[in-house]
Amino acid sequence: MTATIPRLTPAPPPGTFLGMPAFPRAAKEALENQQLRKNLRHVTQTIRAKRSTRAEEVENWEDLRTAGEQIKNRVGRHLDQYLLQAEKAMTEAGITVHWARDADEANRIIVEIARAKDTREIVKIKSMVTQEIDLNEALEEAGIAAWETDLAELIVQLGHDRPSHILVPAIHRNRSEVREIFREEMGLWGVPAPEDLSDDPPDLAGAARAHLREKFLRAKVAVSGGNFIVAETGSLVIVESEGNGRMCLTLPQTLISVVGIEKLVPTFEDLEVFLRLLPRSSTAERMNPYTSIWTGVTPGDGPQDLHVVLLDNGRTKVLADPVGREALRCIRCSACMNVCPVYERVGGHAYGSVYPGPIGAILTPMLRGLDSDVDKSLPFASTLCGACNDVCPVKIPISDILVHLRNKVVEKKTAKHPTVESTIFGGVGWVMAKGWHLALVEQFAGLAGKAMKKQSYIGPIPLPVAIAWTRSRDIPVPPEQSFRKWWAAREEEGK
Amino acid sequence: MSAREEILARIRAATVDVVEKDPVTDVPVDWVYDQPTPLTDVLDTFEENILDYRARIVRTPASGTADAVVAALAAVGAGSVVVPGGVDATWVAAVEAAGIEVVRDDPPLSHDALNRVDAVITGSCVSMAETGTICLDHRDDQGRRALTLVPDRHVCVVTADSVVSDVPEAVHRMKASILEGRPLTWISGGSATSDIELQRVEGVHGPRQLFVVLQE
Structure with a gap:
């Protein structure tokens, strides 16, 4: 003992x-x-x-x-x-x-x-x-x-x-x-x-x-x-x-x-x-x-x-980042917390830092570095509504710094291997690159729309990745007729 | 390398992008300092804001100050009062005549002895109307800082000519006290807290009652 x-x-x-x-x-x-x-x-x-x-x-x-x-x-x-x-x-x-x-x-x-x-x-x-x-x-x-x-x-x-x-x-x-x-x-x-x-x-x-x-x-x-x-x-x-x-x-x-x-x-x-x-x-x-x-x-x-x-x-690490250094103006008033829709719902403990709320979401990861899971998640603990920017007595552009830090987190992640997000956006890039790429995808969307005629929206999709997005968001059912087809039909009628 | 040298080196490395070495040229400040805040009546505003903090205030001509101080001590229920050395002798005489025990801080009272005194009487340095703030610079008529902190009741005499509109004018006036190395205490009402369910409670550690005598 x-x-x-x-x-x-x-x-x-x-x-x-x-x-x-x-x-x-x-x-x-x-x-x-x-x-x-x-x-x-x-x-x-x-x-x-x-x-x-x-x-x-x-x-x-x-x-x-x-x-x-x-x-x-x-x-x-x-x-x-x-x-x-x-x-x-x-x-x-x-x-x-x-x-x-x-x-x-x-x-x-x-x-x-x-x-x-x-x-x-x-x-x-x-x-x-x-x-x-x-x-x-x-x-x-x-x-x-x-x-x-x-x-x-x-x-x-x-x-x-x-x-x-x-x-x-x-x-x-x-x-x-x-x-x-x-x-x-x-x-x-x-x-x-x-x-x-x-x-x-x-x-x-x-x-x-x-x-x-x-x-x-x-x-x-x-x-x-x-x-x-x-x-x-x-x-x-x-x-x-x-x-x-x-x-x-x-x-x-x-x-x-x-x-x-x-x-x-x-x-x-x-x-x-x-x-x-x-x-x-x-x-x-x-x-x-x-x-x-x-x-x-x-x-x-x-x-x-x-x-x-x-x-x-x-x-001094914060000071070395010309974008992030603006956070050092903070006089610890807490006005940003009191207007923040995220803070209002989750409170201070969830931020895993003595500095919670919008200012904590930028200051903490800059002071501690973007290494731990907590610190990597903090720049995303915001809706980027910008209410904090408007009340800050020393005009810290909190949402700009949040975006700046999100970029850093993503860069750090993608430096090693591509993420699901970057793969998806790669796919989106292909679709948007040529008109006929988009037309092809629309063909499939139209078929899917016909198949789901009776539904008004798509609920949770039980597939990896897709579930994370669709668990809390409804997707409208794709229209049977694409804009491209509608436009072509309209041109036809006009003749 | 010492911590001092290392931190300074880190700062210099972090700010290599700053080319202009004169801070005033590098970042101009557009603010115009020491401007009064326009008020219809400075003393009325001061009175309103003192009352807004749920402190008490009475206005008196100079001839009535001694009586007003005695009445204020009675109103806050003080049986004993500590008096800094520089407080007007006529006020002290009036307080003694009223049967209130006068305690001197000479030689300096121990914390415990001070804790047993009911109240303190002081003068003041500068006051701000817009915020209802009284500033002490702890000269002889205000005493060392503990005197206006440990006793539970504070009767403070403010002269009309020491009341300015707002913070900028007050800061300007107090610069002299700072250059003399004097400590400053700004008091806006009594001590207060809103820590429990955001309900304002007057009086935690500082004097729980503040009574202002405004001498016109």
């Missing part, structure tokens, strides 16, 4: 995102979850209606989007210059700057800092990038407990679960599920939920406040992401709603911020563009409740030991 080491934090579900089934299968499973579909419909429809109101309120919204696009393009195309400028400004302000090529290196840096502080736990601000590098599990292995402090992330963590939306990660849970999770789990890891906890959201938020306050007041080290770094001044920006971010940024003595290298803006003035675009596109508010901006260490106020980890982890 092997001894199991007791966990410091609730265990996540088994497996990793990468081990998940490719999108078509994962989507099918998600579609069968009625609760998920109901919650998703509610959240996506509500937020997208509000977002549209908040965008329309701003008279020059389109100019603002263009500004966001241009500023971020400027950063991406000259990223080395801006990173060096930011590094210099941050260092001068008293921040220790680290660089990490990949997730492992970033995790190692963070574990080392935490160990040097002799701490057994850290508090965390909700951050996409620390999920991307799977920091919590790296800390757990190093004997350090990582506590999520955002309400939804707390629900996800205590529920041994995964986030399903980047803005409202626990949206797949309803209030009674949240109450059960709090009742069963809170007491195992800290201040328990009150005995008489109801499933009223204010009550549930109150239980989270009490549970987390103990952790905030005693924490020595906090970990955050970062929404923006101002290259010119070395200032970091974090936008949030609940105040858990401010707790983490203010109370512990040490703060480590992990930030993707693309998160820069050139000047402080540029924030006037992004701090209008982001809240209106994200939570659909005129402004989010709290925004914190800090420029290095302030003596006597907040953490006195500040670290920033600048993370690559695939971003």
Whole structure:
């Protein structure tokens, strides 16, 4: 018998995102979850209606989007210059700057800092990038407990679960599920939920406040992401709603911020563009409740030991693709998810990535490469309707990049051997090449049409390949008379 | 090669197609910065948006500020209040006269001691009408960041001349504080969450009640 080491934090579900089934299968499973579909419909429809109101309120919204696009393009195309400028400004302000090529290196840096502080736990601000590098599990292995402090992330963590939306990660849970999770789990890891906890959201938020306050007041080290770094001044920006971010940024003595290298803006003035675009596109508010901006260490106020980890982890690969690099403008608002007809039905888990929805379908395969089945399937997880392009606050042409990536996936596949699709299109090419080729095929179609006179459409065809297409699509019965014949008959009559 | 050198080398290799090396020439930005948002009445809009966040606001002439602060503390149910060093002495005197316990942050209070105080009174730096946002730059009349975070109630005095139309003007005004290295906190209503079934709940970790005293 092997001894199991007791966990410091609730265990996540088994497996990793990468081990998940490719999108078509994962989507099918998600579609069968009625609760998920109901919650998703509610959240996506509500937020997208509000977002549209908040965008329309701003008279020059389109100019603002263009500004966001241009500023971020400027950063991406000259990223080395801006990173060096930011590094210099941050260092001068008293921040220790680290660089990490990949997730492992970033995790190692963070574990080392935490160990040097002799701490057994850290508090965390909700951050996409620390999920991307799977920091919590790296800390757990190093004997350090990582506590999520955002309400939804707390629900996800205590529920041994995964986030399903980047803005409202626990949206797949309803209030009674949240109450059960709090009742069963809170007491195992800290201040328990009150005995008489109801499933009223204010009550549930109150239980989270009490549970987390103990952790905030005693924490020595906090970990955050970062929404923006101002290259010119070395200032970091974090936008949030609940105040858990401010707790983490203010109370512990040490703060480590992990930030993707693309998160820069050139000047402080540029924030006037992004701090209008982001809240209106994200939570659909005129402004989010709290925004914190800090420029290095302030003596006597907040953490006195500040670290920033600048993370690559695939971003330079994205940058190297002149078409795909536009995705690096993303400010993680989630507007594209809320308008996406595919996301609205399948939810975040099916994408097999911390970045779901339209942006995830382009960013994930570019960050990770087109090797796994999940990543190869993601560019196809879209109807190419283009709604995401229209709401994106930094005008990322998501559907163009999807098509670009589909092309790459197909090229990769056909490089080895021809696919069924390419064989079929070869056949179509022959038919279309000469008039008499088409006429010949029409002869057969006409015969088939006569044979199926009584039917109005063709249902599933039980043949390989054909079944995949016809299982969910009806084909009209071919007409008995082809256009070619009808035209000839008409000419004959006219004589 | 260090991670720093390697990442920079990867970036340079990834952007070889970028010929123009001056970012400003390479990608012009058409935006015109620091433009006001046209509003019929800046202060009325500010008041509306504060109320929209379900925070409270009272408007008073300068002579009535001390009384308004006392009334606000009573309205939020505060029995004790922490007062940053630079807060107007006449307000503090009025608060003490009203029988509310005044706590000083000198020497700095421990997290636990601060957690036991009911409320905080502060001034503010700049406010934005269109978004109902108050900005603190944590000068002496606002105190270090923990003071406006840990206590459950925040009474904040905003002067009429510090209210601007919208984000661009506010960012322009706050540049000086950034250059001085001051941290900034932007507050738009109380803390809030919509994480459970998208139902908005006011008050999670930050002060659950915000009371604004607008001094005209």
